[in-house]
Amino acid sequence: MATYLRGHIMVKKEFAELIIKGLKTTTIRLGKVVPKSKEIIIHSGGKPIAKAVIESVEYKKVGELTDEDAKRDGYQTVDELLESLEKIYKTKISSSDVVTIIRFRVVKRFNEINTDDIYLGLEPIDIAKLAHRYILNELSEIDKKVVEEVMRSKSIRTASIKLFGSLNKRWIVRKTLRRCLAKLVIKGIINIDEKSLKRLAEVSEFWKKVYMQLSKK
Structure with missing residues (x-):
């Protein structure tokens, strides 16, 4: 079998x-x-x-x-x-x-990080797959639905239409994926060196919060 x-x-x-x-x-x-x-x-x-x-x-x-x-x-x-x-x-x-x-x-x-990319060089579907495997129980119900739909449809656009009935809600999908990526970084599942993370923190309030959280560990 x-x-x-x-x-x-x-x-x-x-x-x-x-x-x-x-x-x-x-x-x-x-x-x-x-x-x-x-x-x-x-x-x-x-x-x-x-x-x-x-x-x-x-x-x-x-x-x-x-x-x-x-x-x-x-x-x-x-x-x-x-x-x-x-x-x-x-x-x-x-x-x-x-x-x-x-x-x-x-x-x-996955040790190759692109700090110029909103998703650090990862594809949205890969972030969804990793979130589903490693941090699913830590996500809200809506974030779980977003992750699962991105895995199914392999597209932010399609996920937005299927979940919210509109392309104008793509920002919700993107925000969920960024939040998942941050959790993966904080938990050490996705490794990013301190120099690169500090660079991100200097240009992004979002990554500044992640950097501060990691600095407290």
């Missing part, structure tokens, strides 16, 4: 840097895994590290795996890969078991 991948994957901390550098370009999962979307957000150590695009999905039996498959997944040999998979899935793996090789390409590193 297939397992569905719904837009997020978790990787070990030791693989985070390999992904950021483009050295780990696949993730191998036990069983048949079917991605539900082409774009995925990769998480490690309880934080998002990158957004990636799935380039291919391949199904193999364990006995067909090669050392090259293992290396693209961050391991040196198939044996090392299988040892890790057995620890993760807590089961003995046989040569006839099926694995899924998901090849991806990183398109956005």
Whole structure:
């Protein structure tokens, strides 16, 4: 029976840097895994590290795996890969078991912050996805609805029309997304260096409040 991948994957901390550098370009999962979307957000150590695009999905039996498959997944040999998979899935793996090789390409590193952009270089849908995953219980009911609609429609304009019946209410959607982004920064889920945050605080009252809140910690 297939397992569905719904837009997020978790990787070990030791693989985070390999992904950021483009050295780990696949993730191998036990069983048949079917991605539900082409774009995925990769998480490690309880934080998002990158957004990636799935380039291919391949199904193999364990006995067909090669050392090259293992290396693209961050391991040196198939044996090392299988040892890790057995620890993760807590089961003995046989040569006839099926694995899924998901090849991806990183398109956005979340440690790359653009202070000239209203959303710090993140796409609105990515802010919505991260808010839904990490801070949903901290949001008001209206903010939850905005986040969920942006995830569905993938558009601020469409979300505004569906939620409020007018494009003129886009400011509500934008304000919610900025508020969510601020919460993600304050909680350390999105990392922004102090120098960049201070620069933002000098030109924006909104980010000045965030900077002051972080300074009290």
